[in-house]
Amino acid sequence: MSLAFALASTSLPAAAQVRPTQAWAIKEPKVTPADAQARRVAVQQRARSLSEAGALWEAASEYDDAALEQGDPVLFLDAAQAYFEAARQDGDVALAHRGIERAKMALDVAYFHLDSAADNDFRLVESSDVAGLIVRANELVARGEALIDELERDAASPPPPPEAKRERDTPPGRIKIVSGAALTTVGSGLLVMGVVGLGLGAARQREAQDPTVYGEEYDAVEQRGKRANVIAGVGLAVGAVVTAAGIALLVSGKKDAKRARGGDKVVHMSPMFGARAGGLTLSGRF
Numbered sequence: 506m507s508l509a510f511a512l513a514s515t516s517l518p519a520a521a522q523v524r525p526t527q528a529w530a531i532k533e534p535k536v537t538p539a540d541a542q543a544r545r546v547a548v549q550q551r552a553r554s555l556s557e558a559g560a561l562w563e564a565a566s567e568y569d570d571a572a573l574e575q576g577d578p579v580l581f582l583d584a585a586q587a588y589f590e591a592a593r594q595d596g597d598v599a600l601a602h603r604g605i606e607r608a609k610m611a612l613d614v615a616y617f618h619l620d621s622a623a624d625n626d627f628r629l630v631e632s633s634d635v636a637g638l639i640v641r642a643n644e645l646v647a648r649g650e651a652l653i654d655e656l657e658r659d660a661a662s663p664p665p666p667p668e669a670k671r672e673r674d675t676p677p678g679r680i681k682i683v684s685g686a687a688l689t690t691v692g693s694g695l696l697v698m699g700v701v702g703l704g705l706g707a708a709r710q711r712e713a714q715d716p717t718v719y720g721e722e723y724d725a726v727e728q729r730g731k732r733a734n735v736i737a738g739v740g741l742a743v744g745a746v747v748t749a750a751g752i753a754l755l756v757s758g759k760k761d762a763k764r765a766r767g768g769d770k771v772v773h774m775s776p777m778f779g780a781r782a783g784g785l786t787l788s789g790r791f
Contacts, residue, residue: 535626535627536626536627536628536629537628538628538629538630538631538634541575541577541579541628541629541630544571544575544577545571545575545577545579545580548567548568548571548580549568549580549583551567552564552565552567552568552583552587555567556587556590561587561590561591561594562591562595562600564587564591565584565587565588565590565591565600565604568580568581568583568584568587569584569588569603569607572584572607572610575629576614576629577614577629578610578611578612578614578615578618578629578630578638578642579611579629579630579638581607581608581610581611581614582607582608582611582638582641582642582645584604584607585604585605585607585608585611585642585645585649586604586645587604588600588601588603588604588607589601589604589645589648589649589652592604592652592656593652593656596656596659596660597656598653598656598657598660601649601652601653601656602649602653604645604649605645605646605649605650605653608642608643608645608646608649609642609646611638611641611642612639612642612643612646614629615630615635615638615639615642616639618630618632618635619632619635681757681761682759684751686751687751688747688748688750688751689747689748689751689752690751691747691751693748695741695743695747695748696741696745696748698736700741701736703741705729705736
């Protein structure tokens with residue numbers, strides 16, 4: 506009895522003293538598809554807002570960081586798709602490769618959920634959803650490979666030259682003719698104004714010669730006469746110059762147009778008579 510008591514009272518080695526509460530503490534907590542879905546939705550909302558704002562790379566990173574932290578196959582697939590969109594936007598082949606890697610990671614997690622030996626306390630998706638995730642992952646891998654081929658072709662081929670703005674051909678002489686016509690019209694108007702000024706000046710001259718006009722009335726008539734003379738001088742002088750320039754442009758423009766049509770290339774051919782009979786003469790404008 507004394508021996509039995511001594512053995513019973515002997516302390517166990519430290520390694521054998523494992524309390525039930527300690528063994529439970531090192532076990533991973535149970536994760537259900539509902540838990541994963543709740544965390545997933547918050548990430549998807551943030552990433553979707555970034556994508557709608559045009560920050561495609563930032564949206565892909567938002568999906569990717571959460572997927573790597575949680576091991577969520579749905580977020581891996583979302584990250585893959587976002588990386589492809591960013592790769593197309595930036596022409597970055599490396600982002601397309603990263604998207605393919607994330608799609609393959611989703612495949613690994615999906616197949617883990619199909620394994621009968623997998624831990625049932627760690628389920629991120631429902632078993633009924635696994636087949637659809639595998640199909641989506643394979644489609645994204647194929648899409649990524651096609652995108653890489655497209656981006657590499659675009660990088661190898663030189664960019665097309667910018668489309669040159671097509672200019673309408675202006676007929677020879679058209680600008681001169683239009684300008685000449687405009688100047689002639691303006692010059693004619695100035696000449697008319699000058700003639701009117703002459704008439705007004707003559708009328709004011711006759712008023713000033715009237716013996717009944719004197720004093721302030723005479724001064725007013727004199728001022729109106731001076732203004733009329735200025736109008737006449739400016740109108741006639743400037744109008745003559747502008748009209749002459751317009752006529753010159755009209756003539757030059759019509760010559761250019763005629764030359765372009767071959768109108769100035771006139772050749773006459775006639776037989777020779779007299780001492781030089783038996784030949785031909787050429788004359789004309791070339």
